[in-house]
Amino acid sequence: MDYFSELKGQKVLVTGGSKGIGKDMALAFARLGADIVITGRGEAALAEAVAELQQVHGRCSYIVADMQDVEQVYRMVDEAADRLGGLDILVNNAGVNIPKPAFEVTEADWDSVIDTNLKGTFFCAQRAGLHMSRRQRGRIINIVSQMAFVGYIKRAAYCSSKGGAVQLTKALAIEWAKLGIRVNAVAPTFIETEFTERMFADQAFYQDVLSRIPIGSLAQPSDVTGAVLYLASDLAGFVTGETIRVDGGWTAI
Numbered sequence: 001m002d003y004f005s006e007l008k009g010q011k012v013l014v015t016g017g018s019k020g021i022g023k024d025m026a027l028a029f030a031r032l033g034a035d036i037v038i039t040g041r042g043e044a045a046l047a048e049a050v051a052e053l054q055q056v057h058g059r060c061s062y063i064v065a066d067m068q069d070v071e072q073v074y075r076m077v078d079e080a081a082d083r084l085g086g087l088d089i090l091v092n093n094a095g096v097n098i099p100k101p102a103f104e105v106t107e108a109d110w111d112s113v114i115d116t117n118l119k120g121t122f123f124c125a126q127r128a129g130l131h132m133s134r135r136q137r138g139r140i141i142n143i144v145s146q147m148a149f150v151g152y153i154k155r156a157a158y159c160s161s162k163g164g165a166v167q168l169t170k171a172l173a174i175e176w177a178k179l180g181i182r183v184n185a186v187a188p189t190f191i192e193t194e195f196t197e198r199m200f201a202d203q204a205f206y207q208d209v210l211s212r213i214p215i216g217s218l219a220q221p222s223d224v225t226g227a228v229l230y231l232a233s234d235l236a237g238f239v240t241g242e243t244i245r246v247d248g249g250w251t252a253i
Helices: 020-031 043-054 070-084 107-133 156-179 194-199 203-211 221-232
Strands: 011-015 035-040 060-064 089-092 138-143 181-188 243-246
Touching: 011 020, 011 070, 011 107, 020 035, 020 043, 020 089, 020 221, 035 043, 035 070, 043 060, 060 070, 070 107, 089 107, 089 221, 107 138, 107 156, 107 181, 138 156, 138 221, 156 181, 181 221, 221 243
Parallel strands: 011 035, 011 089, 035 060, 089 138, 138 181, 181 243
Antiparallel strands: none
16 A cells, blocks of 8 residues: 555645754655645745755745734635645644743743644634635644643643643534544654754753653654654544644653
């Protein structure tokens, strides 16, 4: 069986697609021949990522948008659907974290995390779902975190946002099942990227994280991408409302 061959020519939108796991997922879709739009807030990083994507597949482009601004989200999704000639797959990957002790979290910190990770995820899915409903098919994949299921220090807002996104995934899956839209999520543990490299310079923190992962290592971007490709493919045609935990066993303890 030629796995994932059905993704060729699919119209894919990846938010937060300029770096890290977002870019890794976009590259995987591009290698499979999907047409892709990536989004983010930094135009320079987006342009650099698209240049790399276009070496693999020509029909790749970017749109600058801030997930905290609902009007920008709506315009971004509409423009992506217009460019691509429809929308088959949305990967809701954009997210932020402001790690602070709970006593030090400000209202601005809370709003930034919740507005990006939960509000932005909902309104992006809402707009994408509207486009998908016209053709009675589509896949929405929300990137959440294993911290939707467990608590951790300095992440009160982050855990709240990701836990909410898991429940949002279930609610949308139920409501949109009759429209042919499958809504699922992927919950990674800490991933080895350029973003976490500075974080793990703190050896005590690094060792604490490793001690909670039975497999004994951090996830790689490709680990998350594999789960996303599965949920985007025909292999997951009867899967909706689920969250795949790519956490090395963290939440199995």
